[in-house]
Amino acid sequence: MTDPVKVEESPVEQTTPRVGSRVTMQQVAAEAGVSVSTVSKVMNGRYGVSTQTSDHVSKVIDRLGYETSLVARSLRNTRTNVIGLLVADFEPFSTEVLKGAADAIRGTGYELVAYSAGGRTDEHVGWERRYLSRVMGTLVDGAVLVTPTVTDVQYDGPVVAVDPHTGRSSLPTVAADNLQGARMGVDHLLALGHRRIGMVTGRADLVSAQLRERGFREAHAAAGVPVDESLLALGAFDPEQAREAARTLLRLPRPPTAIFAANDISALATLDVAAELGVDVPDQLSVVGFDNIPESALAHPPLTTVQQPMRQLGHDAIAMLVALIAGEELAQTHVILETTLVRRRTTTAPGAAS
């Protein structure tokens, strides 16, 4: 580089789209015999380029199949017109939220990028903080956090949390009414006549899980039915652990006649274990889940569950985020959506077998 003689890039001879590596603006410029800034102007439709050169450059761009690199552009500009959706993993719940987000984003002019931590949330609880740091302000203009474990992330950037794990949050949030939903589910069981109801609980650190357990207890209290603590087992929203929990419950000397699972994944696992143990559902065991993921209807038998408006969660979160990015004031910073009970075939009155 101290060489006084300017070394010209060996002229690019090819006239066909190069299949080698990415086409860069440099190459387009060289090929068109103009400077990179001119190409940039043409690409972005900026004024200050003669129709002639503009046409010529456009032709070269087409021929080479050139596209600006999202990355390079992001680094230079503040705005990217893309919204990020960060999930711990792509599972039924988050993908439903994703569908709702996709619906909401149509017509906003934004693009949606879904980022997954690859399911390895265990290594660090604060995955969302890290990911946020990595993409906010560069790759995306704003982000939706799905089921974040920590919401004290302090960013000036627009961020909305869906179904956050912690209660009080400095972030705008949108979540379902977990307490009310759980009460509804357990009330259903109680109304059916069940008095020994077990629960496969969710992750202890999640508010949604805590609220569902609280709903379980409140429903009992309201009905004047005492809660047998030995009937609660930790499922942690994990399929394997939920199976283990269900197994423990069903192998009890006096097993419960019904089980309320903290989410559908756990309920499905419970169904599995019941089948494995030869326990008939719903005759010998009633099961109620939470979420109403699409898979729950496919279960054998179809799962009775508390429906949470997952798509709506995604939809509303995007709407809030877009408003936030536009600099608008939010009418509501903490949105709570209603839940409903979906009765299918896993619940019936106890003792139906005998």
Place this chain on the structure above:
Amino acid sequence: MTDPVKVEESPVEQTTPRVGSRVTMQQVAAEAGVSVSTVSKVMNGRYGVSTQTSDHVSKVIDRLGYETSLVARSLRNTRTNVIGLLVADFEPFSTEVLKGAADAIRGTGYELVAYSAGGRTDEHVGWERRYLSRVMGTLVDGAVLVTPTVTDVQYDGPVVAVDPHTGRSSLPTVAADNLQGARMGVDHLLALGHRRIGMVTGRADLVSAQLRERGFREAHAAAGVPVDESLLALGAFDPEQAREAARTLLRLPRPPTAIFAANDISALATLDVAAELGVDVPDQLSVVGFDNIPESALAHPPLTTVQQPMRQLGHDAIAMLVALIAGEELAQTHVILETTLVRRRTTTAPGAAS
């Protein structure tokens, strides 16, 4: 830069995580009193840093909550360890593929980013080519294209297409056996005794749609039943257009006794229209779909459909891509997966009403 006097950055005084904009490596360096390159080395665990400074810098990094910018790093490095999955839109089919991809990516060390064109595929058919250009080689190490409209994308970069629209492809592909599946679905109807079978066809430009129509015809031919061309209507895989097609078919003077829809979305639309028109399913009309998206089981009545292993498609695509990125030779460049018939409640023998 011609200034002989070195202008120092005004020292950053804050000692708390700055809530302003992103924390940059510069700020960390300034705060720690070292150079950016040292910070970089610490971040990446490179050798050549004393334990002392390393510890000190680490502390500052933690305190400031610093994370490297994905964008800046991507620009600098070739490898990013992230795999991109490009979809036209997040709908039931693509999200199922996404789930399979997520399963497959676990333990590979890669992260998965799903990119959506926001549903506006109409404006340009070659959206995937553009997107690919924008992210390949920078943001991602390789990409999976879901339902690409064009597969003549010529990149050296590792790319795998799922359910591609065109037949011959230079790209490695993984798709379901559409021909066989369609035959199976129509055979089912034929076996039930139906002789006037309508079809809501898919998008004319998609091979998958073409194959399904061909399967429809082949099944008829094999059974010696002539195809009534007036019983085919274009649904184009679009909910609205499918409704229109179904309406046309059902309002025919002599309507079909059964309808084979090119995909579940179309079948669901057909169910809707039937209900609207007071046509009972399955007594007056049998319906068979294709895909077996989760939603199909939730339909009223639950939809009989040809199941395509959507998650498997995603899973296999990722496996192929990872092998490709690793520089391995692919055992099979065009994988075809089997389909199965899922009988639910939308099909029965014709004339069950009378």
Place this chain on the structure above:
DNA sequence: CTGTTAGCGCATTCAG
């Protein structure tokens, strides 16, 4: 109307 220049944030030689 066009080209030159200067970074965006980071990782990497290469001197000191």
Place this chain on the structure above:
DNA sequence: CTGAATGCGCTAACAG
């Protein structure tokens, strides 16, 4: 062991 310099691909001032 550390820091200054260089450039990834691109856009935005500023000169010419």
